[in-house]
Amino acid sequence: MGIELKKIAHVIDEQYAAETAMLREIKAGSYTLDAPYVKLNPYLIAPLTALVCFTTPEETEAKVVVKGKEAEGDIGFSFPRAKEHLLPIYGLYAETDNTVEITLGTGAVKTLSIRTEKAPDSVHLPTGVKCVPGYLGGKVVFLSPTSPASTAAYDYRGDVRWYGTLNFAFDLKRVKNGRLLIGTNRLLLPPYNVTGLFEMGMIGKIYKEFRLFGGYHHDQFEMEDGNLLILTQDPSQGTVEDMCVLVDRGTGQILKSWDYKKVLPQYPTGGSGSQDAHDWFHNNAVWYDKKTHSLTFSGRHQDIIINIGYDDHELKWIIGDPDNWPQEMVDKYFFKPVGDLSRFDWQYEQHACLVLPDGDVMCFDNGHWRAKRKENYVKARDNFSRGVRYRIDTEKMEIEQIWQYGKERGAEFFSSYICNVEYYGEGHYLVHSGGIGYMNGEACELPPVAYQDEGVRFNSITVEVKDDQVMYELEIPANYYRAEKLDLYCPEDALTFGKGELLGSLGVTEEFTTVPDLPAGGAVPEKYALKMAQESDRLVIKALFEKGQMVMLLLEGKTTHAYFVPTTKRPYLAMCVGTFLENDERAVELPISFENISGDYKISLIIDEYKYDTGVEISI
Amino acid sequence: MLKEITQTEYETLDITAPTLVEFYSKTCGPCKMLGFVLKEIEKSLPDFPMYQIDFDANAELKERLGVKGFPTILLYKGGAEVERLEGLKQKPVVQKAIESLF
Known part of the structure; x- marks a missing residue:
């Protein structure tokens, strides 16, 4: 049998063809509020979205409400005055005759029924949800998978209100123009480095793909001017996950780079239980802090969070257990714990560092191995993971743990990999333990996806805590990289037509x-x-x-x-x-x-x- | 000159002169490819001594020399190791390392 060269169109090309056909249909018809044009999943990859189009004789506002299973589940949005109305519909339920109510400024009302298909099995349903009805408002919690599953958004009841059909990778974040940034579905370097980032509207339209020679992994951050910090690597150097680049938002070109090999000793110095020479740092998060004009990076395989000057590229400080590090580095860069030391724990193999407005540093402390020396490693069954907030004094080089959530839950909340925390305000946090796994009833010592064994049981627990009260808890039997609470509708995320752009470069192989x-x-x-x-x-x-x-x-x-x-x-x-x-x-x-x-x-x-x-x- | 040797033969090498020693494994694709690279180099440097040692069959030697993986190239001069190349390398990289011995 001969070998075939399969031609695969880029999703941007497929979407452009679908959009062109759709606009032709809209132009050919004469659609009114009573008989509008309705297109389910107009951009092919977000089956719980739709586009409703019609014209009105006069300019008028339009309000859309997707009716929930109960009143608290309604999701709505008001669109500005127009004669030609193009109304994205978000928050439909799968396998449902959804009721969508459109109310014009004139008082005219139209109720549509939009039928959706059954979601695939990869859209996992929760096994547990705890929430006060209406607590999330119109917001939903997006989860992007690391085990076989789909990126999906869950409401306060745990009902799925959005899912994607592409194998998106890593974190999903909303940027200032209202769109979403998420890793592409195109694998570049196994096992998970993808070609770059998609900039996508909630309706599923991909406006841009930012491609990188070294690929994309783990995290990205939008700067004030719109340019993007993206985590990558230089494949020619023989190591991975140890470089960050600044990418021009308009052209996709790399403007600046930070190479951590220039400021840190590598393998085996400071190695966590998962370090090897190839993946010596394992950078899984980036944060820019305007006040100090510095970058903060999380390095899982050295159990450290580091801070580097944005302009001078110099190492400023390191948060981490100083055990087993060279003394001259400990003296110069590491902090000394102060305050109630009975409650203090260092973080190990952490993820998702972020710098708060007051300079405090938060992260998800996975706690994997929870020691710097092999003889002291802690078994998963005896371990814990948590969200933690540290206060640092960079003059005195002192650190104080001022908050944590998760230690008290022990092994049932333990994730050896991935996960994140979010800061919503004082005392108000999200802690997502998305990498829980069990083999033969015991917590997995390694990331559950690494076992490739049918006997692995995946789990993910996402908790929102306000003043130490759990306000929302979502449990789903899969592993999810991060959780992000977002509004489905965002005024800035206006649908615009035209072909998406492929920016940057995959470089020369x-x-x-x-x-x-x-x-x-x-x-x-x-x-x-x-x-x-x-x-x-x-x-x-x-x-x-x-x-x-x-x-x-x-x-x-x-x-x-x-x-x-x-x-x-x-x-x-x-x-x-x-x-x-x-x-x-x-x-x-x-x-x-x-x-x-x-x-x-x-x-x-x-x-x-x-x-x-x-x-x-x-x-x- | 490209030749396969054992630990016993290694002990008799004159490494005061520029010499290349490669540790390889029969179960390693990059090692096989590096073998072709060395054969290419041999064409232009027929008198330069290059030796291949089976990583798996010479455990004591690779332990003693601190060779952790394969392929690994050790370059000797003046009786001591002066450079080490780990992993598959392109011909220009190996050639440059050899030239630096002279």
């Missing part, structure tokens, strides 16, 4: 300069299950190879481009997102960027002693 001269082996044997897909900006090959096989991909045309295909996987000690994992451990995936390549090529594969012909030709 490193070629291998030595090409072995080997005998022809004929067609590629079927056992390798070779698949190839051509996207607008890259070629992706997937195959099954045994560990240790020598594999090289050749593009042979007027010039030859050769790429080494790694078949030996590193042990992943931090499987932060498991949604890209294949079930077969032989699975290999290699993307090849089209940057600096053009022309017609024949695709061949070198596998061990032979050169095989795929029979596939590609035009780039």
Whole structure:
């Protein structure tokens, strides 16, 4: 059987085609309040959204209310005066004849019924919700998955009011223009680094993809001028998750970078229980603090939160257990605990650091291993995770723990990876323990997604605490990277038409300069299950190879481009997102960027002693 | 000159002269590819001594030399190790390391 080169359109192209068709329909019709145009899931990836269009003879306001299962579940929004009304509908329930009420400024009312389809099984339903009805107002809690699940938003009852059908990665954040930033669904570097970030409207329209040569992982932060801090790495340096870049919001170009190797000693210095030489820091969060004009980063694999000058790139301070660090660093950068030391705990393998308006620092203290020396490591069953707030005095280099939530819940709240905290005001926090897992009834020692075992039981507990009272608690049987409480409707998130943009660059995939001269082996044997897909900006090959096989991909045309295909996987000690994992451990995936390549090529594969012909030709 | 040797033969090497020693494994794709890189280099430097040692079959030696993984290239001069390259390297990188020995 021949090997096929599958052509995969970018979601931006698919959405543009759908939008063009939709606008043609709208233009061809004559839609009124009584007989409006209704398009469910207009941008193909958000099935609980719709667009309602109609015209009115005079300019008038329009108010939309998606009726809830009870009054507190209503979700509504008022749109400004217009004659041509384009009303996004958010907050529909799945597999429901939804009632949507539209009221004009003139007093005219139209009640629509919008039928939605059943959500896929990957949209997990809660196993527990505790909340005072109406407490969240019109807000919902977005969860982005790390175990097999979909990104979805849950209301105060735990009902799903939004979900996405793309395999989005990492945190979802709302930026000043009302849109959402989230990792793309395009894998770049296994196991979870993706090509970059999507900027997406709540309706599901992707306005921009910011692509990065080193890919995107974990976290991003919008600066005051709109430019983006994005966590990445430089693949040519042989290490990962140790670099942050500032990306121009308009062009996607990298303006500035911070390389932590320049300010920190690496493996094995300060190593947490999960550190290796390749992933020595494991940066999982970035925060910019305007008051101090500095950047704060969380490094899971050194159990530290560090602060670096934005302009001078110099290390200012380190929050973390100083045990096992060089004394000269302890003296210069680490804090000394003060206050009630009986309540003080350091954080270990933490996530989601943030700097509060008063300079306090919060994070999710996963507590994984909870010690700096192997002989003192704490078993998961005896451990805890928590949200914690520290007050730091950078003059005296003193630190005081002033709040925590989670220690008292013990192992049932323990997440060895991922998770976040949010600050909503004094005494008002969100603590999301999204990486809970059990094997044979016991808390997992490693991230549950790393086991790839059907016996793993996933769990996620998201808690909102106000003045030490739990106001909302959501429990779902899956793992979720972070939780974000958001309004579905946002005045700034206005739908605009036109094709989305692919910004930045995937860079040039490193070629291998030595090409072995080997005998022809004929067609590629079927056992390798070779698949190839051509996207607008890259070629992706997937195959099954045994560990240790020598594999090289050749593009042979007027010039030859050769790429080494790694078949030996590193042990992943931090499987932060498991949604890209294949079930077969032989699975290999290699993307090849089209940057600096053009022309017609024949695709061949070198596998061990032979050169095989795929029979596939590609035009780039 | 590219030759496979054992620990016993390693002990007899004259590493006062510029020498390259590569630890490899038969179960390692990058090692196989690095083997082709070394063969390429051998064409232009036929007299330069390059030796390959099986990582798995020479455990005591790799422990003693602190070789943690494969492929690993050790470069010797004046009786001592002067540079170490870990992982698969491209031909220009290996060539540059060899040139620095002279």
